[in-house]
Amino acid sequence: MGKAKKNAGVILAFTLTLTSLVRAEPNDAAATAAPPPGQLEEVIVTAQRREESLQDVPISATAVSGLQLQRAQITDIAGLQFIAPGLNTATTIVDPTELFISIRGQVANTAEPTIDPAVGVYVDGVYYARTAGVNTQLVDTQSAEVLRGPQGTLFGRNTIGGAVNITTNKPTDQLEGSVKVDLGNFNTHNVTSVANIPVVENFEIRAVYNHQEHSGYGTDAYLGIPLDDQKLDFGRLTARITPAESTEILLEADYMVNEHNPLITRPGYLGATSFLIPIFPTVLAVEDEIRSGNFYTNQAEFAPRAQERAFDTSATLTTNLGWGTFKSITGYRDFSRNDAVDMDGTQFPLIEFVGADLAYHQISEELQLYGKSFNNQLRWIGGLYYFNESGNNQIATVVGSSSPVSDATTPYYNNESKSVYAQVNYDIIDQLDIFGGLRYVDDSRNVHYQNLVTTPTSVTCGSTATFPGVPAGTCVYAVDPVDFRYVPFSVGVEFKPTSDFMAYLKGSKGYRSGGFPASAGKVVQTTYPFQPEDVISYEMGAKSEVLDRRLRINAAVFYTNYDNVQINQNLVNPNGTVYQTTLNIGKARMEGGELELVALLGDLRVSAGLSLLDAKYTEGPYTNLYPILYSPHTTANTAIDYPFNTGFGSIDLHTDYSWRSVQYFYQWVPGPAAQDATQITPYGMLNAALVFHFRATPFQVSVWGKNVTGKEYIAGGNAQPCPVCTVNQIVGDPRTYGVSGIYHFGRTSQ
Secondary structure (H helix, E strand, O other): OHHHHHHHHHHHHHHHHHHHHHHHOOOOOOOOOOOOOOOOOOOEEOOOOOOEEHHHOOOEEEEEEHHHHHHOOOOOHHHHHHOOOOEEEEEOOOOOOOEEEEEOOEOOOOOOOOOOOOEEEEEOOEEEOOOOOOOOOOOOEEEEEEEEOOOHHHHOOOOOOEEEEEEEOOOOOOOEEEEEEEEEOOOEEEEEEEEEEEEEOOEEEEEEEEEEEEOOOEEEOOOOEEEOOEEEEEEEEEEEEEEEOOEEEEEEEEEEEEEEOOOOEEEEEEOOOOOHHHHOOOHHHHHHHHHHOOOOEEOOOOOOOEEEEEEEEEEEEEEEOOOOEEEEEEEEEEEEEEOOEEOOOOOOOOEEEEEOOEEEEEEEEEEEEEEEEOOOOEEEEEEEEEEEEEEEEOEEEEEOOOOOOEEEEEEEEEEEEEEEEEEEEEEEEOOEEEEEEEEEEEEEEEEEEEEEEEOOOOEEEOOHHHOOOOOOOOOEEEOOOEEEEEOOEEEEEEEEEEOOEEEEEEEEEEEEOOEOOOOOOOOHHHHOOEOOEEEEEEEEEEEEEEOOOOEEEEEEEEEEEEEOOEEEEEEEOOOOOEEEEEEEOOEEEEEEEEEEEEEEEOOEEEEEEEEEEEEEEEEOOOOOOOOOOOOOOEEEEEEEEEEEEOOOEEEEEEEEEEEEOOEEOOOOOOOHHHHHHOEEOOEEEEEEEEEEEEOOOOEEEEEEEEOOOOOOOEEEEEEEOOOOOEEEEEEOOOOEEEEEEEEEEEOOOO
């Protein structure tokens, strides 16, 4: 704890030192005015569910524009971790569109649909309950925000770590658009087209299409096929209707289809006591051969083609009532996938997901009312929220055997949530505000399980014969539904002595929903519900702009108590099949801070970010035994943008570098070799791009590279307890490079 307090103290001391700088150089320019040349632009966010300046929001947040995303070559949510301090992401072992997302040590260590994430993802105000399918959303994006700390008052449950808030570009009254083509190594060929069309007065549409395709980043030497390839198609159509000056209606629909071979998996560890070794006597030699060979090659004997599909639609009505603004956000999402993977990456059936199919749909409705009163002294927002989700997730596993056994559990689930919330900000005096908000949440969870064991000669019920009151031969087991009620809240104070400096102190309480284990149904104990998690977080921060708005410095420190921690664990049946259950295992504590800087030095723009985190279990069986997953002590990033003129036009130079310290992707039994295998060792990532703008033409050409140094790194993985005793790893993306051309028509885009 002492080390974490020291690190947080460094950030806090640095932040407070800025106060004197700010007071020495006050800048009273209007916050909404366009910046004069040589000044930083104002950053507008919706972190409190309405548009505000980032510098006025008492939240530790990173916000980037669509242009900044393009310069940093970020096309998916996973890429945000390289520019947002404290954000960590990893794809699951079965689905590259599905993510583990961690902020400030808060993370769900499973992506199963009956278990909710700890970080919420929102696209145009609509909450995505599952991260499956979200890692393809940054196409024609207006902005991306990463909000750190509990956001339960305004964003609802399952945001105890924070939220990722994506806003897409909306139609305008200008005829404009663009076509972009990317060509690169691994036979990369991508096409992105955007068309904005004002159809008639007060009615515009915006159409977006994106195709991404590349050959395999790796090879399955046993089957002779590529691994980690991609063929993705994404489309979105948005209509904007303004029937009156005070009213706007936005209608959106999008789809995504992604096809690929499995990710590159490789063996990380096989314990000496594993029952697999006698079955496959040469397995240790084969694993050594894979680990000592080409980093992007495995010998998987099972590598089926996989596919994910998603369809979304939403309707947003906003109307100005004069005394306030009313907004309605209606959302619908449908997702399905047919995925499977050889997790160990060897030519033996050690541990395989022969089926990881998922299908779900969700519908949500949110009504908001917000405004200002008493000469803008009181700012308020309130709302009602409804959410319903249904789906099923087949989890079929095979663990090595001379006669492989597939044990498939399919939970059929329904989740419903209703809530009401309100938050107010009140100016006590011009320089001092207080704020507070709370939300009442009513969650209900319902599930029944189907379990089948398939051998080469039979299909039988896998579990329910041992359940009290359930006849032998029954394949479906229904459990009693559960209800949870909780009240997340936030309260705090803001101090703004000048227009360029704001400090805040706040406390927040948040919850992550309880529920049922995803692949229970093996023994009755694993069908018991687990309880909600709750966190109480204290945060102090400061935001400032100095040197005539040429330098922006934002910082925050926090301390979080974490109770009823949910952990998903893999257990083994007597027949060798693997199943999962979820337990509340105790308490944890997180403390640390974040620091972000942006500076203009003439035409040179420099940005940097730093996150320090100390996260550990404090009570329960994991104390002093296991690390908290996806929680590196340090993440750091920096970026440089420099434009310069040439005889033919101009060139924009961009380069960015990010680094993160050691982290772990799975809890494991004690032992140096096993723990090392679940470790993502420290690594840095360097990206760069040159963009050529040709004078008096609508063309741009860029030369780009990602992972320029060709860093080989582990991106995540999975583990199975003894007597299986395996750790399996996912390989991160290799060096990629290429050239892009973009043609703008209509009004010239940036």
